[in-house]
Amino acid sequence: MTANQSNSLDFGATQLLEAPARFSRKRTDAVETATSEDQFRNQQLLNTPSAFTANDNAAFHIAVRAAYRQVFGNVQPMESERLLSAESKLRNGDINVREFVRRLAQSDFYRSRFFDAVSPHRAVELNFKHLLGRPPQNQAEVASHVALIATSGFTEEINSYLDSDEYLKSFGEETVPYPTSWNSPVGQPQAAFNRIAALEQNFAGSDTAVGTKSQLLGNLVSGYRLSIKVPAQVYRSGSLSQMGRTAAGSNGMLVPVKRNSADGGDSTPMRGDLYVGFGLGQRQQEVFERCNGDSADQITALIRSVYRQVLGNPHVMDSERNLTAESQFAEGRLSTREFIRAIGLSADYRRRFFETNAPYRFVELNFKHILGRAPASQAEMSEHLQRLAIHGYDAEINSYVDSEEYQNTFGENTVPY
Missing domain, CATH: 1.10.3130.20 (Phycobilisome linker domain)
Incomplete structure (x- = not known):
């Protein structure tokens, strides 16, 4: 260099x-x-x-x-x-x-x-x-x-x-x-x-x-809804970006793109990309799925993407990794869904997101990490808060992984996004 x-x-x-x-x-x-x-x-x-x-x-x-x-x-x-x-x-x-x-x-x-x-x-x-x-x-x-x-x-x-x-x-x-x-x-x-x-x-x-x-000033005075705009250099409506990395649908929205390499999704963000400023470094929605015949490098990339999604994109030290679940996943004894469950039930996830947050914050983080969305309503939040209070931590995590929504959206082999 x-x-x-x-x-x-x-x-x-x-x-x-x-x-x-x-x-x-x-x-x-x-x-x-x-x-x-x-x-x-x-x-x-x-x-x-x-x-x-x-x-x-x-x-x-x-x-x-x-x-x-x-x-x-x-x-x-x-x-x-x-x-x-x-x-x-x-x-x-x-x-x-x-x-x-x-x-x-x-x-x-x-x-x-x-x-x-x-x-x-x-x-x-x-x-x-x-x-x-x-x-x-x-x-x-x-x-x-x-x-x-x-x-x-x-x-x-x-x-x-x-x-x-x-x-x-x-x-x-x-x-x-x-x-x-x-x-x-x-x-x-x-x-x-x-x-x-x-x-x-x-x-x-x-x-x-x-x-x-x-x-x-205009937003503070009038109170209109301030949106975060996708930068013009990221993509052009209805076409591929100049960088050739982002796929856009006919309506100009970004669409999921299947992974085609074992890089774990660590694509390099553009220097002037607004998304870099608040942490969304990827210019495309990458979807990671376990497939038959995946190489060791591809499985490693899948493991990395699981940690990034479920643990909220932190740096994971070797001592914090769930090596038993990783080994079972690599050998094919755990599906991607069961590997997600193992990370969600781990002591590290519990320490990061349950013991250091209020129950409301814990529930909304579970939605984000495991279902890839925000809670839809207060009623949905209340349902999970009651489950957490009555049945405990494990039941709360399992309720997302075993839900019909999870199965329909991600199935057994896709990493949530």
Whole structure:
């Protein structure tokens, strides 16, 4: 790989962290008791093996890099524009991550790009995105911050985010802010997902290239339904895309495409694809099915696709894999449906989605992972909540795998999608 190729990948893809970046000069062996849903979720993420919590040089550089990317909206400053004094104070423990973020947000670099060069409404929505990791919830929230700018100025506007209870509950003193709206946090409306998608655009673009006017003002004022549009470069209506990878039906909608290789569906997303910005990296709906005569590589790809679907696209460590079920599946003693059941009944699935979530959230995740859809109604939710309360965890998982809907949609051999 050439140096230019490496830099290109580094800017667009390889810097996206799988867990919040955290840095502290002091070790904290005891974990505080979580007093809110956000704080509990943050602690869970930070306790995962992929979280960066070590007090070492690598953790410092990761935290600083993540802070620049988050606060500066993917605009990378030149060496002469970096806040080297603030970086030094953070390394020495003179300031914490929250104060480092404050200095970035109050810098001339930030002000010239995200305050002086844009309208007040755009400045406010960017502050929400960069400092709280979410979009504004309504026009009243935007109006209060616009009024604060008019009366108290830029510095107090930035402080209002960093000193808020929401910031402290979500990120604390040592965690770099990150987009929170992808995780359906408690208290945020469903519309926050679509709005953060509109603000994020894609991870390879910068906020300075979007424009000076608010991206959400019309939606917040009128309350119309904000949809996530498929980018024009992904496909053309009624034809194959220029990349030759996406199939579209006569109505312009994407249609399922059977797998034709053993790559496990890990197709490389386009750099400017909006879907990359909120995690949907594939440009086509790939359907994976166990077939007679599948090679070892194809079976491995099927196993990978099962983990990705049922465990919600996480990184699965070797110690978390269900090796017994994998072996039985590879030998043909378990169908794809029974392999799905084994993963759903596993201790790892239970730990990830049952023990750390409210019952309502657990049920909706089961619908997503096993049936590939959202619950259709409150009555459907109530039915599963009652089953969970009366008959227990195993009965709840089995109810999806043994359902007529599952059999009609996926059968014995197809991985849910």
